[in-house]
Each structure stands twice: as structure tokens, then as C-alpha cells.
Amino acid sequence: MKKLSLACTLALAFAGFASAQTSVTVYGIADAGLVRESGGVAGAVTKISSGVGSASRLGFRGSEDLGNGLVAIFVLELGAKIDTGEIDAAGTIFNRQAYVGLKSAALGALTLGRQDTPYYLTLSNVADPFGTAYAGNIKNLFPTAGSNSRTSNTVVYASPAVHGVSAELAYAFGEQAGSSIAGRQAGVALAYAGGPLNVRLGYNNRNNDITAATGAAMTPPVAAASRDSARNAVIAANYDLGVAKVYGAFGRDKGPNSAPLPNANNPYGGVKPTATTDGAQYLAGASVPALGGTIMASYISKDDRTALNQDATQLGVAYSYPVSKRTNLYTAYAKIRNKNGAGYTVGNNAEAGTGDAAFNLGVRHSF
Template identity: 45%
Template sequence: MKTPIAILLALAAAPVAAAPAAAASAAAQSSVTIYGVADAGLVLERGGAGGNVQALSSGVASASRIGFKGKEDLGGGLSASFVLENGNNIDTGAAGQGGLLFGRQAYVALSSTTLGAISAGRQYSPYYKALRDIADPFVVGLAGNAMNMIATTGRVDNSVEYQTPRVNGFSADVLYGFGEVPGDTAKSRTIGASISYAAPESLPLNVVLTHHQRDNPLATARSRSTMLAARYRVGDVTTHASLSHNQDLLARASNDALIGATLAVGQGKWMASAIFHRDQSTLEQHARQLAIGYTYNLSRRTDLYTAYAHISNRNGAAFHVGNATDNGTGTGGFNLGVRHVF
């Protein structure tokens, strides 16, 4: 049986060993790129039920990965593209995402300069992209990861996504994930959407309104999340904010607010955020996360990072400080590591 690494190497070498027809097709490809992230760091956790944890972890700031992406110009403003992205843990060499070969992303797309883009496969939800790109100063990584407290579905299997072109600063993103249950289209179904505005360069403002919902396997319950997020830059300072309303499959509702900022200083960048979770049930299981972090660029591709976050749980709330790949076990977390992007 071929190992995942052997399959990855075979894919990378395929254009060289391809048959003439396949070679001609590969030659027509406008671009094919192999890319990735190698990230490893020290993680210290405090306040967990099982005691303190000291670990060398992979993917603390950004999940370690290797990916393949390509794009072909079909003419007339139309192009085809694909992404195949494998997650891996460089501390152990094991595959990420439960051992899936391309568990991070796997999709094919058609794009038009005038009509937008449609893609199909395993891909990120609009809600997750809004949280990562607009709301969270930590870009859902390090100890300050907003997903420590603001739950969402990152990737959606069996999904089709349509993204409109940007017109006068506005664009929309709609995703439908097929439940693929015989006889019932609602079971395990996922629906996501967002509408966003990106201001001209003279006013560096980004705003997005997004919604995500998923039915359980029996279609008897549905989780829902709605978020308004904004990002605004003035000089070297970027401010972040979001408000969200969430309801899980047990109909437990919460309101979550995030405020944060990033400050560019020389070759480095400071990040800070505060997240407030307000439980809407009679249990009042509220929580708060405070986080601060710093990254220092050794080069265009390599940086050092450190971060600290602490969560205060009330009345039995059980949130943990995690990072880009680990959910965490404690209420306090410290990171120190290095990230290389290639």
C-alpha cells in the first residue's frame, strides 16, 4: 500500500512521467505550485483537569501543511483551478485531519472575470473565512485563537460554493454542503453564506455579515451561527471587532463579542484581543478570553512567535486555550516557536 508521502511525491512527479496526452494537458497549465507551512513550537498549558502540560507541538501559529495548486487560462476571461492540501504534524510525522490525505482542502473550480467563481469539493465555510480573515487578530492561530470560544465549522465536505465578483466593493459567497443521505436532503446538510464590503485603498475598511447552519444526521436539530465582523486599518494599527449569535444542536444559545488589534513595529507585529462569551441559558455559563502575542520576521518566509492567553470560566463553562491545531486542555496557554512558509 502506498503511504500518503509516496502518493504526494507521485503527484509531484506526474507531469514528468505522464503519457503524451497528459503531458500536453500539463503543458497547457498556466501555473502549478507546490507550497506549504512548517511550524513547530513549545506549548505550555495551565489549569487543566489532568494537570499542567508541556509539549512540543506542530502547527501552533499556522497548521503545518503541504499543498498543490494549479490554474489554467481557458481564454475569454475563464480559468480552471484546483487545490489539494495535506495537513501534517511535523513533531511526529503523522498526517493531520484524522489521517485524510488531503484533509485541509480538496477542490476544483471554474472562475470568470465577469461571472465569479464556482468550486466543488472539501473547502472552507464562509463563516470560518470571515472569522479568520476579518475578525481575529491571531488569524485563528496561537493561544489567542478566536475559535477557542467562538465555535464554527471550518471545512465542509461534499460542498459547492459560488463567489460573486466584487462590484463597487461588495461581494457575496454562498456554500451548500450535501448531506448525501438517501431519501432526505436535509440530513447532515450544511448551508453557509456571507456578504462583504471592501472599501477603496483610501479607506481601508472591511466588513462582512455571515451565517452558517448545519442539520444533524437525523434532521431533528440544527446549529446556527450569525456574525458581523469588521477590520479597519490606520497606519500601522489594524483594529478588529465582531458580534455573533450562536445556537448549537442542543438549542443552547450564546452571544459572543470580540475586540482586538494588531500593531506593526519594524520587523515585528503585536496582536491582542478580548473575547466575551455570554451564555443565554439560565445556567449563565459565561466566559472571557484575554490574549496577547508577538511575531518577528527573520525573513520574508520565516518568523518567530510567542503568545499567551487566559480564559476565565464561570458557572461550569469549560472553554480551553488551544492554538491553530490543538483544542487545548487548560485555561492558560503560552506558545514559543518558529514558522517557515514555502
């Protein structure tokens, strides 16, 4: 409650400042839906969930013109649960994004803080017709859990676009005592956007080493270890045909912690599934304007290339209908088929899911 009170105080303070300075904006998303999940060992569950389409949030963004084309920028963004009114991550406030930096139209932007990885932005902005929303989204089978999506203590440089080509470089400091590389993470993206075509390559590399000091502070204590790094790469593209937009993506993962399971709680019982350390993913999808809204569909295949061969496939379909410029209604359904004891689940934007099938019906409002 103290953290929530602090967030409210900050919101009022920033709102007051925004009224006097047009360079500061208060924004957010309120999203909630009815979710029906089935197929897990615990049985079917029906619930109201927050963030089914887009994670509910409250944010503050601002800029200051420093002259000569240079602008100071910042973003502070907290996640909230519409179904309960709680902060969506215990022990944090601005857990979604929190960064400050400088931006120039000619030179690009340099930002410091908690930020999305170039790898995750490739999945969400280019690869997935669902935009990582609803049941059936790309996060169910492409690895986005943990630091694959967002990292703290990160420096990001985003270049300006030149003839449609742009790039991003990211480096997250591991901040483990006694080592400059243990726990560090580096990422890069290269993109082209021109006319109806968008293409983007994203890469992520995370060091899995643990120093003696860091291991001793963990609960329970963990011995110092030198481990192979986790590597994730994805190439994605979409093309607007006018009557439809088509999507395709191929991802490759290698090393420990490269593809943590979205739901690691053994949702189907029996022998607990093992997260792959050598895998590949394929996506084919489309979005089609229809019935006053947009129909989205995708097929995703997960290829576990370890000896366990725990493969999976997912088929998903969704429909979004705009009631206004800020509000849309949506519904979605997806089904996963696991093989050889795989444990993948149908989640949505904010939840990992509990079974191999899910239905969503909800509303999203942005402000």
C-alpha cells in the same frame, strides 16, 4: 505509512508537472512551536506542537486558461504534523482543501469539493487580529469546531467584487440515503472592502436530521431523528488606522450542535461542561506594528444564554517577528476565565488545548 507514501508520490508527480507547466504550483507551510498549557485537571503539560501559528500543510494549486476570460482552477491540500511527521487527520489525505472549478473575473468563481465555510472565513480573515493563530485566537470561544470550519461535498459560488462589495454562497450536500435535506449545510457571506475598512457578515445553517439508513450505519446505531438546525451568524470589521489596526466582532449561535466545545473531554474534571445551544460572543482587538514585527491582542467574551449560564472570557497577546519574507518567529500567551462550570480551553491554530492558560514560542516557514 501507506497514506504518507502516497502523498509523497503525489508531491513528486505534481512537482514534475509544475516544472513543465507554470500554471501548477506546489506550496506549503512548516510550523512548529513549544507549547506550555496549564490549569487542566491533568496538570501542566509542556510539548512540541505542529501548526501553532498556521496548520502545517503541503498543497498543489493550478489553473488553465480556457479562453474568453474563463479559467479552470483546482486546489489539493493535505495537513501534516511537523512534530511527528504524520498526516494530521487519520483516514484522509487532502483533508484541508480539495476542490475544482471555474473562475471568471467578470462572473466570479464556482468550485466543488471540500472547502472552508463562509462563516469561518469571516472569523479568520476579518474578525481575528491573530488570524486564528497562536494561543488567544478566536477559535477558543467563537464556535469553529466540526463542520463550522470546513465541509465536504460542497458547492461554493464567490462573486466578483463590485465597488468593494462581494458575496459568497455555499451548499454542502448531506448525502444521507432517503433524504435530500438531512445533514445538509448552507452558508452565505456578504463583504465590503474599501480603503482602510473591511466589513463582513457570515452565516451558517446546518441540518441536524438523521435518516433511518444513516442512523443504522452509525456506531453505535442511532434512531432516525428530526432535530432543530444549528445556526451561526457573525458580523466582523477591522479598520487600519496606520499606527494600528482595530478589530471587532459579534457572533450569535442557536440550536443543537451550533457551538460544540473545542475540547469535549471534560478538561477540568467534576461535572462535564455542556455545549451551549443559545450563545453570543464579542471580540475587541488590535494589531500594532512594533519592534520590527507585529504585536496582537484581543479580548473575547462568551455569553451562554441558556439556564446553565456557562460564560467565559479570554485575554490574549502575541508577537510575530519576520526573519525573512517566508519565515517568522512568534510568541503568545492567553488566559481564559470560565464561569459556572464552563469548560473552554486555550488552544492554538491546530490544537484545542487542555487548560485555561497557554504559552507559545515557535517558528513558521512558508514555501
